[in-house]
Amino acid sequence: xxxxxxxxxxxxxxxxxxxxxxxxxxxxxxxxxxxxxxxxxxxxxxxxxxxxxxxxxxxxxxxxxxxxxxxxxxxxxxxxxxxxxxxxxxxxxxxxxxxxxxxxxxxxxxxxxxxxxxxxxxxxxxxxxxxxxxxxxxxxxxxxxxxxxxxxxxxxxxxxxxxxxxxxxxxxxxxxxxxxxxxxxxxxxxxxxxxxxxxxxxxxxxxxxxxxxxxxxxxxxxxxxxxxxxxxxxxxxxxxxxxxxxxxxxxxxxxxxxxxxxxxxxxxxxxxxxxxxxxxxxxxxxxxxxxxxxxxxxxxxxxxxxxxxxxxxxxxxxxxxxxxxxxxxxxxxxxxxxxxxxxxxxxxxxxxxxxxxxxxxxxxxxxxxxxxxxxxxxxxxxxxxx
Ligand SMILES: *Cc1c(COP(=O)(O)O)cnc(C)c1O
Numbered sequence: 001x002x003x004x005x006x007x008x009x010x011x012x013x014x015x016x017x018x019x020x021x022x023x024x025x026x027x028x029x030x031x032x033x034x035x036x037x038x039x040x041x042x043x044x045x046x047x048x049x050x051x052x053x054x055x056x057x058x059x060x061x062x063x064x065x066x067x068x069x070x071x072x073x074x075x076x077x078x079x080x081x082x083x084x085x086x087x088x089x090x091x092x093x094x095x096x097x098x099x100x101x102x103x104x105x106x107x108x109x110x111x112x113x114x115x116x117x118x119x120x121x122x123x124x125x126x127x128x129x130x131x132x133x134x135x136x137x138x139x140x141x142x143x144x145x146x147x148x149x150x151x152x153x154x155x156x157x158x159x160x161x162x163x164x165x166x167x168x169x170x171x172x173x174x175x176x177x178x179x180x181x182x183x184x185x186x187x188x189x190x191x192x193x194x195x196x197x198x199x200x201x202x203x204x205x206x207x208x209x210x211x212x213x214x215x216x217x218x219x220x221x222x223x224x225x226x227x228x229x230x231x232x233x234x235x236x237x238x239x240x241x242x243x244x245x246x247x248x249x250x251x252x253x254x255x256x257x258x259x260x261x262x263x264x265x266x267x268x269x270x271x272x273x274x275x276x277x278x279x280x281x282x283x284x285x286x287x288x289x290x291x292x293x294x295x296x297x298x299x300x301x302x303x304x305x306x307x308x309x310x311x312x313x314x315x316x317x318x319x320x321x322x323x324x325x326x327x328x329x330x331x332x333x334x335x336x337x338x339x340x341x342x343x344x345x346x347x348x349x350x351x352x353x354x355x356x357x358x359x360x361x362x363x364x365x366x367x368x369x370x371x372x373x374x375x376x377x378x379x380x381x382x383x384x385x386x
Contacts, residue, residue: 011231012261014339015292017373018346019052021060022383023252024234028061031230039224040380042090042210044231045080048074050237051297051370052381054254055083062087062382070229073100077108083120090135090169095143100124107267110372111171113146115158118165125164135169135208136199140191141184142175143264149191157200158342165324169208170196178243185216189223219243237366239356253354255370256346256376257297260339261310263289264330273327274319279304284330290342293324297363297373298344306361308342311335312349322325346371 032041033160043066046052049057058069058080067087068232071077072095077089091110091261102118103110105128112118125132136159139146147155149172159167166370172192176184192211209225214233216223219242232241236253264286267273271281281287294300298321306317308326311333318329330336345353355366362369 013256013291013379014262015164015290015296015377016258017051017057017377018256018258019253019377019379019381020254020256020384021056021104023254024052024057025064026256027234027236027251028064028230029232030067031214031217033285034221034249035228036221036224037239038226039089040068040227041066041228042068042069042070042088042233044092044229046070046076046092046231046370048076048375050129050231050235050367053375053381054080055085056379056381057234058083058085061369063129063385068227071229073106074103074106074108076318078102078106081106081108088358088367092137092173094137095121095205101128104128104130107348109133109169111135112147112159113137113220115138115155116192117163118159123162131164131166133166133168135171135210136167138170138172138192138195140172140188140195142188144173144174146172149195151212152195152204153198156199156204160202167199167206168205169210169211170199170206171208171229174213174216175210176218177213177219178241180244185220186222189220192223196329214242215239218249232367235370237370238357239354240359240365241367253346255355255373257292257373258295258346259342259344260290261288261330261336262291262338262340264336264338269318272319274303275322276320279327281329283331285329286333286336287318288328288330288336288340288342289329290326291324292344293322293326295323295374296377297369298326298360299369299372301362302358306358307353308344309348309351309353310342312351314351314353 024241039314043061044055072093089108101124137146178224208227210227212228273279300321303320355369359366
C-alpha cells in the first residue's frame with residue numbers, strides 16, 4: 001500500500017480516509033442556494049474541517065467562491081493563513097490572553113464576549129496603528145460563551161470607549177434549531193433582535209448579523225440575517241443535524257473510511273475473541289482482522305455492535321474494538337481473502353454506512369464520528385462527483 005499524501009510514495013498501513021472535495025463544493029453551493037435575503041455563507045472549518053482536512057477543504061471552498069471561513073481557535077485560523085487561504089476568517093470561540101497580536105497580524109476576526117479580551121485587542125490594535133474589526137458574541141439561550149442578552153447594553157457602553165476597535169458584527173448560537181419544537185429558537189431570535197435594536201440605538205451599525213448554524217439555516221429562513229454559519233451540512237451530515245419533517249437539501253457525504261483485511265482465520269465454535277473474550281463464536285467461523293482501531297476513530301462503543309462492508313455485504317464487528325485493530329466475522333462471505341477492501345464509513349457496491357448510521361451504533365452523533373477520525377489516518381483527496 002502506498003500513500004501519496006506528500007507526493008512521495010511511501011509504503012504504509014492500508015487504512016485511509018477518502019475526502020471527496022467535489023461533494024464538499026456541491027454541498028456548499030447547495031447550502032448557499034438556501035439562503036434568503038442576500039445572506040452570505042460562512043464555511044465552518046474548525047476541528048480540521050470536522051476531520052476532513054481544513055487546508056484542503058478551505059482551498060476547495062474558496063475555488064467555488066467561499067469568502068467567509070469560521071474556526072474555533074486562533075491556531076486554526078493561523079494554519080489556514082499560513083497555507084495561503086484568503087477571505088475573511090472568523091474565530092467563533094474568541095481568543096486567549098496573549099493571542100491578540102498574532103490575530104491582528106493574520107487578519108482573523110474574533111468573537112468578543114469578555115472585557116479583558118476586548119481590552120487586549122484594543123491595546124494590540126493601538127500598538128499596530130490599526131483599527132481592528134470584531135463581532136460581539138451574544139448568549140440568547142445557549143448558556144455557553146457570549147454576553148447575556150440583557151447585559152449587552154452595559155457591555156456595549158464599555159466597548160464604545162475602545163478607540164482602536166470597530167464592532168462590525170453580532171452573532172448568537174442556537175441551542176435547539178434541530179429540535180421538533182420551535183419555541184425556544186423563536187425566543188432566541190427575539191432576544192437577538194432586541195440586542196440589535198439596542199445596539200443600533202447606541203449608534204452601532206451592525207453589518208454582519210449571524211445566528212444560524214446548519215440546522216438554523218434549514219429550519220429558520222427568517223433568521224438568516226446577513227451571514228449564516230454552516231458546518232455539518234457542508235460535510236454532508238444530515239439526519240441527526242437537521243430538524244425532522246422538513247424537505248432535506250440535496251447534500252452528499254464527503255468522507256469515507258477504508259481498510260483492508262490483514263489476517264484471516266478459521267476458528268471452531270466456542271472461541272473467545274479479543275480483549276476479555278467478550279464475543280464467543282456460536283459456530284465454526286471465519287474471522288478477519290482489520291488494521292484500524294479506536295486510536296483511528298473506530299469508536300470502542302462499536303464493540304460487538306458495529307458493522308463494516310466487505311465484498312459489498314455488511315458483516316458484524318465481533319469482540320472489543322482495540323486501539324489498533326478490529327475483528328469482524330466474515331464467515332458468510334465464501335470468497336473472502338486477505339487484502340480485501342473494507343469500508344467502515346461510506347459505500348461499497350449497493351450498500352452504504354453513513355456517519356449518521358455509525359453514530360446510532362456508537363451512541364453518539366455524526367459530528368463526533370467524523371471529527372473523531374484521527375490524524376493517524378491519512379486523507380486522500382479527490383474531486384470526483386457523486
Ligand atoms: C460549530 C459552530 C457552527 C456550525 O454548526 P453546524 O451545526 O456544524 O452547522 C456554527 N456556529 C458556531 C458558533 C459554532 O461553534
